[in-house]
Amino acid sequence: MGCILASTTYEEQFKNFLKKNNLKFTKERREVLRAITIQRDHFHAEDIYQQLRKQKSNVSLATIYRTIPLLIDSGLIKGTIYGGERVVYEKVYNKPHHYHMVCLNCGKIIEFICPDMEVIQNNICRNNIFLSTEYNLEIKGYCQDCRRKMMNEKKEQKIQ
Amino acid sequence: MGCILASTTYEEQFKNFLKKNNLKFTKERREVLRAITIQRDHFHAEDIYQQLRKQKSNVSLATIYRTIPLLIDSGLIKGTIYGGERVVYEKVYNKPHHYHMVCLNCGKIIEFICPDMEVIQNNICRNNIFLSTEYNLEIKGYCQDCRRKMMNEKKEQKIQ
DNA sequence: ATTGTAATTGAATATCATTCTCAATTACAT
DNA sequence: ATGTAATTGAGAATGATATTCAATTACAAT
Ligand SMILES: [Mn+2]
Ligand SMILES: [Mn+2]
Ligand SMILES: [Zn+2]
Ligand SMILES: [Zn+2]
Numbered sequence: 001m002g003c004i005l006a007s008t009t010y011e012e013q014f015k016n017f018l019k020k021n022n023l024k025f026t027k028e029r030r031e032v033l034r035a036i037t038i039q040r041d042h043f044h045a046e047d048i049y050q051q052l053r054k055q056k057s058n059v060s061l062a063t064i065y066r067t068i069p070l071l072i073d074s075g076l077i078k079g080t081i082y083g084g085e086r087v088v089y090e091k092v093y094n095k096p097h098h099y100h101m102v103c104l105n106c107g108k109i110i111e112f113i114c115p116d117m118e119v120i121q122n123n124i125c126r127n128n129i130f131l132s133t134e135y136n137l138e139i140k141g142y143c144q145d146c147r148r149k150m151m152n153e154k155k156e157q158k159i160q
Numbered sequence: 161m162g163c164i165l166a167s168t169t170y171e172e173q174f175k176n177f178l179k180k181n182n183l184k185f186t187k188e189r190r191e192v193l194r195a196i197t198i199q200r201d202h203f204h205a206e207d208i209y210q211q212l213r214k215q216k217s218n219v220s221l222a223t224i225y226r227t228i229p230l231l232i233d234s235g236l237i238k239g240t241i242y243g244g245e246r247v248v249y250e251k252v253y254n255k256p257h258h259y260h261m262v263c264l265n266c267g268k269i270i271e272f273i274c275p276d277m278e279v280i281q282n283n284i285c286r287n288n289i290f291l292s293t294e295y296n297l298e299i300k301g302y303c304q305d306c307r308r309k310m311m312n313e314k315k316e317q318k319i320q
Numbered sequence: 321a322t323t324g325t326a327a328t329t330g331a332a333t334a335t336c337a338t339t340c341t342c343a344a345t346t347a348c349a350t
Numbered sequence: 351a352t353g354t355a356a357t358t359g360a361g362a363a364t365g366a367t368a369t370t371c372a373a374t375t376a377c378a379a380t
Contacts, residue, residue: 024347024356045337060359065338083242086337101290112284120276121299128270130261132301139281141292184327184376205366220330225367246366322380329374340363347356 010037010076010093017074028059032067036077042088042109081109081138099137105146170197170236170253177234188219192227196237202248202269241269241298259297265306 014033018025035051036043045064052059068089071077081088081102088109097118101110117137125132142150174193178185195211196203205224212219228249231237241248241262248269257278261270277297285292302310 022356026347026357028358058359062339062360063358066357079243083239083247087243101285101288101292103290104293110288110290112288114280114284116280117277120274120280121297124272124274125261125299125301128261128272129304129307130263130270130299130301131307132261132299133264134300135297136300137281137295137297139285139290139292140294140296141285141290144289147289147291182327186328186376188329218330222331222368223329226328324379325377327374327376329372331372332370334369335367337366338364341361343358343360345356345358347354349354350352 013076013093014071014074017070023070028063029067029070031055031057031059032064033071033076036071036091039091041111042080042090044086044088046086078134080136097135099139101139101141101143103143103146104140105142105150108143108145110143173236173253174231174234177230183230188223189227189230191215191217191219192224193231193236196231196251199251201271202240202250204246204248206246238294240296257295259299261299261301261303263303263306264300265302265310268303268305270303 010033011030014029015025017023018029031052032048035048035055035057038051039047045061045068048064049059049061052064068077072079076091076093077089078092079087080090081100096113098111098113099117101112102108103110118135121132121135124130170193171190174189175185177183178189191212192208195208195215195217198211199207205221205228208224209219209221212224228237232239236251236253237249238252239247240250241260256273258271258273259277261272262268263270278295281292281295284290
């Protein structure tokens with residue numbers, strides 16, 4: 001289990017944040033943090049809980065929910081997709097800013113980077129004297145696979 | 161109470177949608193629809209309920225929640241801002257597509273139009289063979305007023 | 321106008337992600 | 351080692367939204 005190398009800086013970042021705010025670096029917080037470094041791109045609060053149970057850790061869901069805002073404020077994760085039944089989070093530390101396409105049929109999330117968009121957004125904020133902390137672009141629709149499936153279903157209907 | 165002129169096309173649109181789907185144009189649905197035409201830019205489900213109570217209408221909250229998806233599917237409203245405690249809706253019929261800045265301090269919502277962004281989004285969807293039904297850009301941050309207030313508070317702290 | 325029937329309604333209840341309460345425990349500065 | 355404020359888990363609370371069900375209603379066909 002020697003795969004925690006990359007998380008060292010994660011942990012440093014988190015520790016610094018906690019110290020700065022008179023908060024304690026507890027066993028539970030460390031375990032939540034590590035569970036997150038293991039998660040793939042996008043995850044729910046519940047995913048962290050399941051991850052920890054797999055690892056025989058007994059951190060409660062309450063503590064996970066209490067830790068999430070700390071991880072957000074320390075710049076390690078952020079809430080990405082709202083409006084479903086539960087919030088989707090993702091790691092942001094050392095990851096380039098990007099946007100999302102969400103398939104309404106299969107739920108797939110497609111990421112994309114768009115420097116042009118960033119420029120436009122900065123201009124808009126400057127023009128409106130608005131201090132932005134977060135840009136969030138979400139394109140909802142249907143992915144390539146689902147479009148294919150839907151077209152095939154239509155064909156079959158016509159044949160019958 | 162002769163101020164329902166502008167809602168005629170709203171009502172037509174809704175009636176057409178309902179007929180197309182074997183749904184009935186009930187007294188309650190008409191009242192919800194009219195309550196919505198009266199709402200200002202952005203509103204919650206609860207706002208509709210309050211509006212109707214003011215007008216001595218007894219449409220239940222359950223019916224309002226059941227009517228909202230119908231209004232969305234008929235192209236009259238859409239959910240705009242998620243992630244707060246409740247969903248923010250807005251009218252979209254005959255309204256140009258636009259984006260939002262949300263102040264994290266006072267909750268103010270600032271709308272803006274951006275044709276350049278639309279072009280970029282269309283390109284991205286084409287490149288990914290993604291069929292978009294909805295673009296949603298939300299910029300979170302702090303509005304001009306709140307920034308002023310925060311700066312003044314800082315000054316006062318220094319003086320004390 | 322009457323009738324048949326599927327759609328709709330309000331009231332109450334359920335859902336379910338997230339937050340809160342509180343007594344017991346713990347991190348960590350001194 | 352000690353003091354104290356922060357933290358924890360368990361369970362209860364919250365609150366927006368969804369669902370159940372028996373009674374009502376819209377409306378197409380007669
Ligand atoms: Mn992502
Ligand atoms: Mn708007
Ligand atoms: Zn898909
Ligand atoms: Zn503000």
